[in-house]
Amino acid sequence: MSSPYDPEHAPVGDVGTALMMIDSQLKSIHDGRTEADPEQQALTQQFAASLGREGLDDVLDGACTLIYMFMTWLREAHEDHDKDVIEYVVPNLVATMRMMPKSVRPEAIPTMAGLVIAAGTGLSPNLWRRQYGDWTEEELNPLEATAFLLAEHINRITDDPDFAIRMITEALSRSDED
Known part of the structure; x- marks a missing residue:
């Protein structure tokens, strides 16, 4: 039975930028940097501002696509x-997000x-989220942290920091190619 939240109905977004x-x-983590580089943060904010609303939405969709792909591999x-x-x-x-209160506020953890659960059960995370309205600014860092943590989890499982x-x-x- 098809669901309106199936991945084939979801926009892929700007996966390249999210990646x-x-x-x-x-x-930066593997290079031993634990503090955010202010110059890198400024460049990222400048880049995000240059995208405009539509471009930012594409990057958000791309991050959700990454979460879906990571969870598919993990599943x-x-x-x-x-x-x-x-x-x-x-x-x-x-548990990891709970240890990151500066990046992930507790109220964002359930979302x-x-x-991740939507992606892990084969549903599109961005379509699942969209049913609750637009992304809030408070959810942007947690979304990025979620994709990052899943990538790092995969890298640890495979014992390959670039996998x-x-x-x-x-x-x-x-x-x-297709």
């Missing part, structure tokens, strides 16, 4: 071991968990 932002964060990996992705990924994600980004890059390359 670049996540990759940048992953690299398949967990199923290979007869485990439930929701049972193993969501509690870890929520981010809902996005998640490479997986998406290769998928994008294959889709361009």
